[in-house]
Structures are given as structure tokens and as C-alpha cells.
Amino acid sequence: MSHLMNTYGRQALAFERGQGAWLWDTQGRRYLDALAGIAVNGLGHAHPRLVRAISEQAGRLIHCSNIYQVPLQEALGDRLAELSGMDKSFFCNSGAEANEAAIKLARLYGHQRGVENPAIVVMERAWHGRTLATLSATGSRKAQAGFEPLMSGFIRVPYNDIGAIAQVAENKSDIVAVLLEPVQGEGGVRIADLDYQRALHALCRERGWLYMVDEVQCGIGRTGTWFSFQHTGVLPDVMTLAKGLGSGVPIGACVAAGVAADVFKPGNHGTTFGGGPLVCAAALETLAVMADEHLLDNAARLGQRLLDGLHSGLAGVAGVQEIRGQGLMIGVELDRPCGALVGQAIAEGLLINVTQDTVVRLLPPLIIDQDQVDQILAQLVPLIRTFLAA
Numbered sequence: 001m002s003h004l005m006n007t008y009g010r011q012a013l014a015f016e017r018g019q020g021a022w023l024w025d026t027q028g029r030r031y032l033d034a035l036a037g038i039a040v041n042g043l044g045h046a047h048p049r050l051v052r053a054i055s056e057q058a059g060r061l062i063h064c065s066n067i068y069q070v071p072l073q074e075a076l077g078d079r080l081a082e083l084s085g086m087d088k089s090f091f092c093n094s095g096a097e098a099n100e101a102a103i104k105l106a107r108l109y110g111h112q113r114g115v116e117n118p119a120i121v122v123m124e125r126a127w128h129g130r131t132l133a134t135l136s137a138t139g140s141r142k143a144q145a146g147f148e149p150l151m152s153g154f155i156r157v158p159y160n161d162i163g164a165i166a167q168v169a170e171n172k173s174d175i176v177a178v179l180l181e182p183v184q185g186e187g188g189v190r191i192a193d194l195d196y197q198r199a200l201h202a203l204c205r206e207r208g209w210l211y212m213v214d215e216v217q218c219g220i221g222r223t224g225t226w227f228s229f230q231h232t233g234v235l236p237d238v239m240t241l242a243k244g245l246g247s248g249v250p251i252g253a254c255v256a257a258g259v260a261a262d263v264f265k266p267g268n269h270g271t272t273f274g275g276g277p278l279v280c281a282a283a284l285e286t287l288a289v290m291a292d293e294h295l296l297d298n299a300a301r302l303g304q305r306l307l308d309g310l311h312s313g314l315a316g317v318a319g320v321q322e323i324r325g326q327g328l329m330i331g332v333e334l335d336r337p338c339g340a341l342v343g344q345a346i347a348e349g350l351l352i353n354v355t356q357d358t359v360v361r362l363l364p365p366l367i368i369d370q371d372q373v374d375q376i377l378a379q380l381v382p383l384i385r386t387f388l389a390a
């Protein structure tokens, strides 16, 4: 009997070590990693600079309470401000916690403006985490079922539909913020139109709402820019980060600009572990390696190659509904549940994921090279063709 709670339907597969985009299981079998721990391992596995940065920091200081100055946390806040054009960060330990901070920030912002029951607009198929507030913001009945009562204070609208929000704006006076994934990950790799994002930003400006983007999955180089919002030319008030930020050590961030950056005062929010020296050293080194190795360009270029290869390899194949992608965040939507493809890919030595039952999702490490992209295509295209022909 396992002494682990039964929270995951796990593959019968355990990994022992990794190198770049490769992983080896406990039997010594090699796999090409086209998932990167769900957009976490941007630098791939065992990147020597990351290993050195973590080892050296572990030998100096692992933890230090936030009741003291933490210079590495200051440095990471500076670096994120420089890269994003935003102002201030709060560091925590996960994506859900980053979104909790954003939700609390938006509510406090509302109360500071005399709004008694502040509400946040959220999207259909959104994924914001599994804590009670973020689960309530999440647009998945499957994830929410059994955990009622959910939290109030969220208004759900269709994704990528500015008319729907404009309509809600007419009827609701207590809205204080909008929370949007520029690219929905768990929701099936759905990409918000750039014009929609700009219109939403303009609506937020007009109404005095905070424009908040959840970049926990699509941030940190994944879409070919440091942050996905940078494709739009408009600056959010709040952005949340986590997955790729620490290359596997647990770190999340709630980043804010302008008035939003000064909403929290001492005593409003906090964390024991968040922003400690070890994780901040890992995040700083992650961002440094990404710049030195030109990983944004790599994500944009090889993401396009992967997308083009899928388009040509699957052109005209009955059952392929849509192929979507931005950088190295790619989804192939089929007309039927396709979870079985995950095991079939494992049998071929390829790691992929299926989300929303029908969407094959690829999130390879940002260090992936052209040959590895071509290998993903050479394995995945026939797998999907065979699956659909059956």
C-alpha cells in the first residue's frame, strides 16, 4: 500500500536523472522531454550554471526570515522590474500563492477605494491554482466539485470576448480587477488575441480596475518574450509568475506596477519561506542564463519550427481541430479524448501531456535544439495520425 495520498493518476515511470532536454528513468531508458515538468524546467535538466548557483548558495545560506533584509530578494525584485517595466515584487512559493497575493491585493485596492464587496472578473477555462481562493477563480467545475462553498467575489466571463466584459461592466459597480491568462495553459493552450488584451487593458484604465495577468505558465520566456504581455505593448498592473522562474526550486512572484505596487503595507501579507536566499539565487541564475544563451530567441524560433512542422505534418488529417501556439507553448486540439497518446508517446521515449481531455500540449525546455524539435515532430506526428486513424 502506498503511503501517499491519492491525488494523482501517475504514470508507471520514475526518473533518476536528466541532462538538457533528456531524462533517464530508473531502468536506464532515455526520454526526450517535451513537457519540462509543465513549463518549469526552462533550462532543461542539470544545467551546470544552475547546479553551481544552487550548490554555492546552499553552502552559504539557505533560509533567512523576511523579518530581515534579504539582498538576493532585492536583486531579484530589481531584475524582474528591469525585465518587465513593472515596479515591485512580492515573492512566495507557488503559482497559487502568487495568485492569492494578487487577489488579496485587488481586494485591498478595492477597499481602499470604498468598494465594500470587491469583485474580480475571471475567465471560462481559466486555471489559477488549487487553494480555495484560486480554485474559486479557476474555471474548471471538475477541479472545484466537492470543495464548495467556493469563495464569492468572482465574476466569470467567456475568454477572448471583450463584449462580454463590457456588458458585465454595465451591470456591476463593485468590480475592482480583471484576471487573465494571456495564454491559457491548463485551459487548452488558448491564446488571447492581442487586440482583445489591449482592449481589456483600455477598459480597465477607463474603469479604474486593475489589469492583472496570470503568467505562471506563459511567462519567463515561454512564448518568446520574457513575459507574454510584452507581445501587446501594454503594461499590466499586476502579473503573477511561478513555474519557470526558479527552474524547479519552488518560487512564485506577484509583480505590480504603479498604484498597485504600493497597495500592501507591513502586516497585510507575508510568507515564511517566500523569497529566501536559495530560491532567489536559483531564479537570478535562471534569468541570467536565459539572457546569456539567447533563450527567448530560441523559444520563438524553435517554437515556430515546431508549430510549422505540426501544421504541415497534420495538414488535412481528419480529427485535428486546431493547432495553436506561441513560442514553445503549443497545443494540438483533436476532436476526441486523447489521453491515451501520453502512454503511447512514453513507449516511444517522448514525454508529452494532454489537457482538457482533447488537447495535446507541448512545453519543451527553452534550451531545446533544432534536432530535438525535429525528433519531437518525427515521433509525435505519426503517433497522432495513427491514433486518429484507429
Ligand SMILES: *Cc1c(COP(=O)(O)O)cnc(C)c1O
Residues within 6 Å of the ligand: 093, 094, 095, 096, 097, 099, 127, 128, 129, 130, 181, 185, 186, 214, 215, 216, 217, 218, 242, 243
Ligand atoms: C500551474 C498554474 C497555476 C498554479 O501554480 P501552482 O504552482 O501549481 O500553484 C496558476 N496559474 C497558471 C496559469 C498555471 O499554469
